[in-house]
Amino acid sequence: MNFEELFWVLQAMVALGLLVSAIAAIRFKNLISAVIAMAVFSLILSLEFYILQAPDVAIAEAGVGAGLTTAMYLLAIKNTTDEEVVE
Amino acid sequence: MTVDGAFMWALILLLFSAMLTLIRLLAGPTIPDRAVALDSMTTTTAGAMVIYGVVTRQAVFIDVALVYAVLSYIATLYIARYLVKKRIGIAERPEGETS
Numbered sequence: 126m127n128f129e130e131l132f133w134v135l136q137a138m139v140a141l142g143l144l145v146s147a148i149a150a151i152r153f154k155n156l157i158s159a160v161i162a163m164a165v166f167s168l169i170l171s172l173e174f175y176i177l178q179a180p181d182v183a184i185a186e187a188g189v190g191a192g193l194t195t196a197m198y199l200l201a202i203k204n205t206t207d208e209e210v211v212e
Numbered sequence: 213m214t215v216d217g218a219f220m221w222a223l224i225l226l227l228f229s230a231m232l233t234l235i236r237l238l239a240g241p242t243i244p245d246r247a248v249a250l251d252s253m254t255t256t257t258a259g260a261m262v263i264y265g266v267v268t269r270q271a272v273f274i275d276v277a278l279v280y281a282v283l284s285y286i287a288t289l290y291i292a293r294y295l296v297k298k299r300i301g302i303a304e305r306p307e308g309e310t311s
Contacts, residue, residue: 131220131267138227142234149238157294161246164287165237168254168280175261175276183276191254191283196290203294 135176142169156207160198164191219267226260243300247291254284 146169150162167190174183230253237249258277265273294300 126217126220128216128220128267131223134224135227138224138231142231145234145238155243157243157291157300158246161243161250161291162237164250165234165253168257168284171276171280172257172261175264175273180272180276184279187276187280187283191280191287195287199290199294203297207298 132176139169139173139176143173154209156202156209157199160195160202163198164195167191167194216267219263223260223263223267226256226263230256230260244295247288247295250291251284251288254280254288258284 143166146162146166150159150166153159153162167186171183171186171190174180174186233249233253233256237246237253240246240249258281261277261280262274265271265277
């Protein structure tokens with residue numbers, strides 16, 4: 126296996142993971158589950174930046190996705206409700 | 213098989229096991245299942261990032277894995293604090309049973 130083949134295999138796996146986790150983040154009715162799925166989406170997106178040779182962007186995405194948005198969404202959900210309400 | 217080939221296969225297998233934890237995240241009936249799946253997936257992917265840095269021989273790529281390992285710990289900590297506060301995933305004890 127040379128590097129070219131490895132690159133395309135990684136791209137295929139990352140694309141599949143992005144699609145699956147994005148659909149999960151939209152479809153989950155429990156909001157904590159949706160936040161966890163969005164953390165996974167951010168992780169795989171950071172891996173994609175990393176594979177495309179942009180480690181600085183990957184570090185920024187890791188900081189924002191894993192640290193900031195997860196904590197802020199959880200703080201917001203803690204003060205309201207964790208089940209999706211349809212009016 | 214060269215050493216680089218072995219590292220590439222290890223990388224692909226690590227990402228495949230990350231996909232298996234993604235299945236647990238989709239199927240897991242309770243929220244603690246999903247939180248553990250997220251944590252395990254982050255750890256596996258950090259290992260894959262280190263191996264990718266070895267394959268491409270660039271030391272900058274190791275730093276991303278370090279930063280992600282530290283930050284994912286914070287995310288898991290926040291989810292765990294929420295679960296403890298709402299008492300999700302804690303089994304209710306029957307009446308009269310002590311400790």
